[in-house]
Amino acid sequence: MKAIFIVGPTATGKSHLALTLAKKFNGCIINCDSIQFYNKLKIGSAAPDQAEMNQVPHYLYSYVNPPQEMTAGQFLRDFHDLIENNKDLKSPLIIVGGTGFYVQALEKGMFNVPEINRELKIQIEAEIKEYGNEKAFKELIEFDPETKIHINDAYRIGRALEVKRAFNLKMSELKMQALLNEDTDNKFKLPFPFIKIGIDLDREILKQNIASRTKMMLKNGLIDEVKSLIDEGHADWAPLSSVGYFEVKEFLAGRIDKVDLEDQINLSTRQLTKKQRTWFKRDLEISWLKSNQTEILNFVEEFLQES
Numbered sequence: 001m002k003a004i005f006i007v008g009p010t011a012t013g014k015s016h017l018a019l020t021l022a023k024k025f026n027g028c029i030i031n032c033d034s035i036q037f038y039n040k041l042k043i044g045s046a047a048p049d050q051a052e053m054n055q056v057p058h059y060l061y062s063y064v065n066p067p068q069e070m071t072a073g074q075f076l077r078d079f080h081d082l083i084e085n086n087k088d089l090k091s092p093l094i095i096v097g098g099t100g101f102y103v104q105a106l107e108k109g110m111f112n113v114p115e116i117n118r119e120l121k122i123q124i125e126a127e128i129k130e131y132g133n134e135k136a137f138k139e140l141i142e143f144d145p146e147t148k149i150h151i152n153d154a155y156r157i158g159r160a161l162e163v164k165r166a167f168n169l170k171m172s173e174l175k176m177q178a179l180l181n182e183d184t185d186n187k188f189k190l191p192f193p194f195i196k197i198g199i200d201l202d203r204e205i206l207k208q209n210i211a212s213r214t215k216m217m218l219k220n221g222l223i224d225e226v227k228s229l230i231d232e233g234h235a236d237w238a239p240l241s242s243v244g245y246f247e248v249k250e251f252l253a254g255r256i257d258k259v260d261l262e263d264q265i266n267l268s269t270r271q272l273t274k275k276q277r278t279w280f281k282r283d284l285e286i287s288w289l290k291s292n293q294t295e296i297l298n299f300v301e302e303f304l305q306e307s
Contacts, residue, residue, distance in 0.1 A: 001083070003194035004300060005032075006096040007103055007280055009273035010243075011209040012199045015048055018096040019055065020293065021300060028057040028090045030079070032097030032106065035242050036061055037070045040229060043222045044244040046213065057090065066234040067155055072105045076188045079106060083191075092304060095194075100279035103196075109188035116162045124158050124165070136161055144170040154236050195303050197296065198286040206273060207266075214244070214265045223248055243268045 004021060006014045018029050031037060035045040039062045047061055059082055064070050083089060097103065128136050137151045140160050147170070149156045160171045167174065201209065226248040229240060240249055247265045250256040256264055280286060289296050 008199040034099040
């Protein structure tokens with residue numbers, strides 16, 4: 001088994017390249033985008049459509065339902081369960097996404113944070129439902145006065161209380177314990193050879209891609225997608241704070257004018273790509289290839305032929 005990471009900023013064509021490689025080399029595609037894990041987030045996540053998924057096997061897409069929230073630890077458990085137990089996986093694995101932390105977690109592993117007891121989760125959820133956010137937030141703020149969680153964010157308040165009651169840890173302390181550690185010998189390290197291909201575009205071309213993508217998302221029903229989730233009671237669902245979804249939520253709440261919505265999504269997306277570029281450029285093991293298909297295919301073929 002071998003793996004090929006396709007990484008880089010949003011709107012650079014990573015998914016299209018992943019599909020090309022998977023078809024060319026008879027592989028499969030595994031998602032490593034933090035928003036494309038979620039079910040019901042199709043339009044704003046730019047997830048592959050059904051026609052694309054029918055061409056080659058795709059895994060770890062659209063399988064997390066609201067109000068659940070994906071974490072790096074859960075993603076690693078799901079990924080390793082997939083590669084250990086799915087006998088139909090085809091090599092190479094084409095792992096695609098712009099979420100740098102998840103890519104790094106897959107590559108290097110991370111400390112195994114124990115899962116929280118389901119009964120505790122249900123108990124805290126029931127408490128918040130019965131007494132509202134205020135009581136739960138008061139417990140949280142007394143334990144962690146520096147928390148950055150907002151009093152209206154019921155999901156994150158609940159998650160923080162789960163960590164407090166289960167481990168007697170603040171969220172910041174839990175995250176510190178779970179920091180990636182290159183020297184840690186743990187089962188979550190990627191167990192087979194891999195390469196990392198970075199895709200980037202000239203800034204003006206990327207800006208045009210972002211604008212086209214935003215226009216298409218709005219045309220395809222992004223506003224209705226968000227409104228439907230809010231109507232179902234998921235306004236505070238964490239992925240709805242991601243780029244595109246957050247701006248539509250603000251529009252529906254009357255805090256962004258309709259005439260400004262498209263420009264605001266474009267601006268936020270460009271800011272995101274800048275952060276993504278900065279993250280990935282720190283990784284000197286990424287081979288940055290302009291979207292020259294011949295060059296990329298030759299590079300991948302050489303890797304796959306190595307013993």
